[in-house]
Amino acid sequence: xxxxxxxxxxxxxxxxxxxxxxxxxxxxxxxxxTSAMFGNDISTYPNFPAEIRAPQGTLAGVSxxxxxxxxxxxxxxxxxxxxxxxxxxxxxxxxxxxxxQNGFVFVNxxxxxxxxxxxxxxxxxxxxxxxxxxKYRVVEVPLSAMxxxxxxxxxxTAKDKERCKNMFALGLxxxxxxxxxxxxxxxxxxxxxxxPELADANIKVLKAGYNFGDTIEIFQSTFEVPKAQIKPGTxxxxxxxxxxxxxxxxASKIMNKDLFIGSYPIxxxxxxxxxxxxxxxxxxxxxxxxxxIAGIGSALGASFAGLLAIxxxxxxxxxxxxxFMNLAMITELPIVICDIQRGGPSTGLPTKTEQTDLLQxxxxxxxxxxxxIVAARSPSDCxxxxxxxxxxxxEHMTPVVFLSDTQIAIGSEPWLLPNLDALPKIKxxxxxxxxxxxxxxxxxxxxxxxxxxxxxGCEHTLGGLEKENITGKVNLxxxxxxxxxxxxxKKVENVARQLPATEIFGEKSGDLLILGxxxxxxxxxxxxxxxxSSGYKVGQVHLRHLNPMPNDLGAIAAKYKHVMIPExxxxxxxxxxxxxxxxxxxxxxQINTKPFNVSDLTRIAEEIIGGxx
Amino acid sequence: MNATQQLTKKxxxxxxxxxxxxxCGDYSILSSVQTVLPTLGIPxxxxxxxxxxxxxxxxxxxMATYGxxxxxxxxxxVASGVKMANPxxxxxxxxxxxxxxxxxxxxxxxxxRRNMDLKVMLFNNRIYGLTKGQYSxxxxxxxxxKTSLMGSIDAPLxxxxxxxxxxxxxxxxxxxxxxxxxxxxxxxxxxxxGTAFIEIFQNCNIFNDGAFAKYLNKETKDSExxxxxAGKPLLFNQDTLGIVLDTSGPSPELKVEExxxxxxxxxxxxxxxxxxxxxxxxxxxxxxDPSFPTAMGIIRQVSRPxxxxxxxxQENEAKAKKGEGSLKELLYSGEIWxxxxxxxxxxxx
Numbered sequence: 001x002x003x004x005x006x007x008x009x010x011x012x013x014x015x016x017x018x019x020x021x022x023x024x025x026x027x028x029x030x031x032x033x034t035s036a037m038f039g040n041d042i043s044t045y046p047n048f049p050a051e052i053r054a055p056q057g058t059l060a061g062v063s064x065x066x067x068x069x070x071x072x073x074x075x076x077x078x079x080x081x082x083x084x085x086x087x088x089x090x091x092x093x094x095x096x097x098x099x100x101q102n103g104f105v106f107v108n109x110x111x112x113x114x115x116x117x118x119x120x121x122x123x124x125x126x127x128x129x130x131x132x133x134x135k136y137r138v139v140e141v142p143l144s145a146m147x148x149x150x151x152x153x154x155x156x157t158a159k160d161k162e163r164c165k166n167m168f169a170l171g172l173x174x175x176x177x178x179x180x181x182x183x184x185x186x187x188x189x190x191x192x193x194x195x196p197e198l199a200d201a202n203i204k205v206l207k208a209g210y211n212f213g214d215t216i217e218i219f220q221s222t223f224e225v226p227k228a229q230i231k232p233g234t235x236x237x238x239x240x241x242x243x244x245x246x247x248x249x250x251a252s253k254i255m256n257k258d259l260f261i262g263s264y265p266i267x268x269x270x271x272x273x274x275x276x277x278x279x280x281x282x283x284x285x286x287x288x289x290x291x292x293i294a295g296i297g298s299a300l301g302a303s304f305a306g307l308l309a310i311x312x313x314x315x316x317x318x319x320x321x322x323x324f325m326n327l328a329m330i331t332e333l334p335i336v337i338c339d340i341q342r343g344g345p346s347t348g349l350p351t352k353t354e355q356t357d358l359l360q361x362x363x364x365x366x367x368x369x370x371x372x373i374v375a376a377r378s379p380s381d382c383x384x385x386x387x388x389x390x391x392x393x394x395e396h397m398t399p400v401v402f403l404s405d406t407q408i409a410i411g412s413e414p415w416l417l418p419n420l421d422a423l424p425k426i427k428x429x430x431x432x433x434x435x436x437x438x439x440x441x442x443x444x445x446x447x448x449x450x451x452x453x454x455x456x457g458c459e460h461t462l463g464g465l466e467k468e469n470i471t472g473k474v475n476l477x478x479x480x481x482x483x484x485x486x487x488x489x490k491k492v493e494n495v496a497r498q499l500p501a502t503e504i505f506g507e508k509s510g511d512l513l514i515l516g517x518x519x520x521x522x523x524x525x526x527x528x529x530x531x532x533s534s535g536y537k538v539g540q541v542h543l544r545h546l547n548p549m550p551n552d553l554g555a556i557a558a559k560y561k562h563v564m565i566p567e568x569x570x571x572x573x574x575x576x577x578x579x580x581x582x583x584x585x586x587x588x589x590q591i592n593t594k595p596f597n598v599s600d601l602t603r604i605a606e607e608i609i610g611g612x613x
Numbered sequence: 614m615n616a617t618q619q620l621t622k623k624x625x626x627x628x629x630x631x632x633x634x635x636x637c638g639d640y641s642i643l644s645s646v647q648t649v650l651p652t653l654g655i656p657x658x659x660x661x662x663x664x665x666x667x668x669x670x671x672x673x674x675x676m677a678t679y680g681x682x683x684x685x686x687x688x689x690x691v692a693s694g695v696k697m698a699n700p701x702x703x704x705x706x707x708x709x710x711x712x713x714x715x716x717x718x719x720x721x722x723x724x725x726r727r728n729m730d731l732k733v734m735l736f737n738n739r740i741y742g743l744t745k746g747q748y749s750x751x752x753x754x755x756x757x758x759k760t761s762l763m764g765s766i767d768a769p770l771x772x773x774x775x776x777x778x779x780x781x782x783x784x785x786x787x788x789x790x791x792x793x794x795x796x797x798x799x800x801x802x803x804x805x806x807g808t809a810f811i812e813i814f815q816n817c818n819i820f821n822d823g824a825f826a827k828y829l830n831k832e833t834k835d836s837e838x839x840x841x842x843a844g845k846p847l848l849f850n851q852d853t854l855g856i857v858l859d860t861s862g863p864s865p866e867l868k869v870e871e872x873x874x875x876x877x878x879x880x881x882x883x884x885x886x887x888x889x890x891x892x893x894x895x896x897x898x899x900x901x902d903p904s905f906p907t908a909m910g911i912i913r914q915v916s917r918p919x920x921x922x923x924x925x926x927q928e929n930e931a932k933a934k935k936g937e938g939s940l941k942e943l944l945y946s947g948e949i950w951x952x953x954x955x956x957x958x959x960x961x962x
Contacts, residue, residue, distance in 0.1 A: 033948055036950070037948065037950045039952060183948075230952045230953075231952070231953075232951075232952050232953025233951070233952060233953070234945065234949055234950070234951045234952075235949060235950055235951070235952060236944075236945075236947055236948065236949045236950075237948060246943060246944065249938075249943055250940060250943060250944070253938075253939075253940050253943070254940075258698075260694065260697065260698055262690075262694060279938060279943075280927060280928045280931035280932075281928075281931040281932045281934070281935040281936065281937060281938045282937075282938030282943065283928065283937075283938075285697055285698070285924060285928070287693075287694075287697060289690065289723075290719060290720065290723040291719065293687055293690065293720075294687070294689075294690040294693075294720055294723065295690075296690075297683070297687045297689075297690025297691050297693075297694065297720075298690050298691070298693050298694035298697065299694060300683075300690075300691055300694060301663070301681070301690065301691035301692060301693060301694020301695040301696075301697075301698065302694040302695070302697060302698035303694075304681055304691070304694070304695055304698075305661075305694070305695045305698035305699045305702065306698065306699065307698045309694070309698075323684050323687075324684060324687065327683060327684050331681075417944050417945060417949070418944070420940050420941060420944070423940070452699075453658065453659070453661045453679035453695065453699065453702055454658055454659055454699060454701065454702060455658055456656070456657075456658045457658070458658070459657065459658060459677055459678050459679050459680075460679065460680070461627075461662075461673045461674050461676070461679070461680030461681065461682065462680070462681050462682070463673070463674070463680075463681065463682030463683070464682065464683070464684060465682065473629070474674065
């Protein structure tokens with residue numbers, strides 16, 4: 001064995017791609033855990049097909065997991081790839097364009113055979129690797145053969161042996177990037193607790209991959225991404241959907257109320273329901289309903305009965321839930337509706353990311369139906385955003401929409417765990433005094449009282465018909481309707497009264513404000529940092545509250561010459577912002593299912609500013 | 614103070630006017646429910662009435678209990694949510710043939726198969742009343758309405774068959790025109806643990822008047838009503854006729870025979886049978902084939918764990934096994950690691 005130099009790198013972006021059955025998500029997750037625990041900052045972006053197992057070797061079946069590891073604080077999974085690990089020709093074909101010039105591409109040469117070449121749409125005898133060598137560093141590895149050879153003395157079936165090949169790729173990456181393999185070994189032993197022979201086999205292959213790198217002498221050096229300067233504290237790697245679920249459980253504990261979730265599985269929101277199903281001992285009641293409508297209907301029933309109630313879905317489910325969202329609005333019951341946005345319209349692109357449901361949740365109901373909307377901006381931020389959504393729901397007695405999206409939901413990052421005593425407090429009261437009870441009486445925020453069935457003397461009937469203020473009696477007269485419409489609108493506007501001052505990153509005034517919401521946070525933050533370091537007078541505001549918007553937002557925006565609003569849609573928030581504040585904006589829109597590239601945003605920002613520093 | 618002992622019918626009558634059409638069958642159902650509830654030994658504040666949309670679904674407004682007039686067809690979802698949130702409540706659902714069997718049939722089926730502990734009253738008037746007279750899923754084929762000028766093409770649905778097929782543990786049929794019978798059925802439903810499904814024949818005197826006349830007319834009521842009693846033979850027409858099971862053909866059939874004193878030949882009604890076969894056959898009498906009388910009473914009543922009961926049993930089991938979950942356990946678990954010497958303080962200060 002040779003001792004290779006370790007070349008230090010600030011940051012590396014790797015993408016593992018293969019068939020959806022090749023275990024690429026698992027491989028990526030392991031590289032992530034190992035790097036996070038090593039001390040890097042990380043950002044990930046899984047990308048997989050809508051089909052569970054598209055035909056093997058085809059372009060449609062390619063599944064990928066991108067991870068960026070860094071010795072600095074990072075906010076995005078990276079624009080370009082430094083390394084591509086491609087398990088077959090289809091994976092190579094669909095991903096090679098994202099690889100940097102002179103980047104590494106590792107291929108499983110055993111799967112670059114005539115059959116797979118043909119499946120990927122190449123001529124079956126084509127030599128697709130040689131032309132790539134002019135632009136990239138191509139490393140051909142006999143992954144399948146080496147894996148099978150490593151396991152020749154085991155009793156595993158040929159298929160089981162072959163399935164360990166992702167561990168060979170992972171082991172090789174661990175060698176090249178100087179990562180220890182113990183985190184993965186421990187994980188394998190836990191995962192295959194009941195099948196130790198599979199744990200042994202996978203670990204054997206993992207080590208074989210590592211040793212292969214050490215032996216073949218194709219590298220002049222290995223690489224090391226040193227630990228990042230990370231804020232001290234205890235961390236946990238978390239996906240957006242996991243942290244959303246934890247946020248809701250935490251909110252229920254904070255307000256000392258059991259949590260009810262009524263939901264129907266839908267990509268990419270399903271994991272929230274699955275995660276919450278683990279928390280029965282926290283008093284969490286998960287109800288897998290017969291459809292989207294029953295999901296929110298049961299949650300609204302639970303809210304009426306006094307629990308903290310939520311429902312989770314994506315855009316197509318919001319369409320189905322909208323009638324119940326309206327009923328929740330007019331009956332003024334607290335409920336949180338989670339929309340984990342995906343590519344639309346219609347069934348659209350179920351596993352891809354977009355921010356295209358904002359106007360749907362804002363306006364997609366009959367009549368005038370104002371509803372607060374909060375948005376999470378990153379995987380770990382979902383925790384705080386979920387708690388905030390619950391706070392607004394119960395303090396203001398209103399349905400609240402929680403917006404996340406595919407990128408946040410399945411992406412992961414290290415999460416600095418919050419101090420428990422620093423979690424927000426939530427005021428929640430149930431009316432119990434029969435002598436003062438009026439179902440539609442109002443407090444100073446215009447919230448009505450929440451009296452649970454079972455409370456003597458507070459019997460009342462809610463419903464979707466228009467009603468009088470204070471008494472809640474059905475009343476369809478024109479004056480009552482106008483009054484109630486205004487009260488319901490004012491009640492939602494009052495949410496903004498309780499909000500803290502809006503945070504601004506960078507310059508508080510100057511040439512350009514970049515205003516965003518949701519999963520564009522990382523790209524916009526990195527863009528802002530780059531612009532600031534180039535000397536531009538730039539600020540970033542990333543909104544938590546989309547409806548109502550913070551009261552100070554107009555005054556903040558007025559302090560910049562330009563306002564740029566990047567969104568992964570055709571300008572939905574841009575429309576709302578302009579309508580509310582009459583401030584001109586530059587909308588930057590992308591609907592190609594991918595996150596913004598920092599380089600694109602930076603270039604556009606510089607164009608808007610006009611090159612002046 | 615034991616408030617339940619002092620409850621009277623008046624306690625359940627809401628302030629304000631009842632706004633159904635004069636002569637509507639709904640009035641009788643409302644009155645019967647208000648008569649039965651004070652006798653059940655349940656505090657008034659623990660009753661919740663939940664409805665969908667339609668004439669019948671205005672019901673909660675007329676009850677002085679907790680109530681929720683929800684959206685069309687979706688009452689089972691809200692009622693299920695209320696019951697899961699607080700199993701102590703006595704949750705009653707009011708629906709109709711349109712609300713429960715057309716737009717909301719899906720939810721009705723799932724509520725029944727889950728055996729949520731809910732009392733369900735389906736007012737069947739075989740017409741859409743609130744939208745002023747279109748055919749419903751229980752309207753007879755060929756019915757002429759505003760949307761079926763040449764007669765409706767749809768084959769009608771038998772609510773009782775639907776409920777049995779959906780796994781209902783309690784299925785009964787009664788009539789708004791017979792308060793005494795209706796109150797017996799309501800009492801039995803209240804005592805049942807699980808979804809109690811009651812089809813109530815209810816006359817819409819504006820848009821479908823006389824739909825159930827044959828069960829009331831002096832000349833026909835004896836031959837058209839088969840009043841069920843557990844453990845008793847299926848006899849009707851002043852005990853001159855009865856129902857027998859004929860197994861001589863390729864598939865078992867029910868037949869009418871004269872009763873001459875020997876009851877052993879006639880089917881003894883057993884609503885508690887595990888098998889649904891006889892309940893099906895009895896439930897179809899008179900509805901599918903008008904030459905038979907129609908069964909009135911409890912057609913099926915069996916015992917099965919309720920959804921809400923098992924939900925809480927699992928929760929208690931999880932708590933017993935893992936202990937009550939804490940915020941600290943929630944956050945500080947899984948693969949966690951510490952950077953630097955400074956640790957977060959997971960304990961509330």
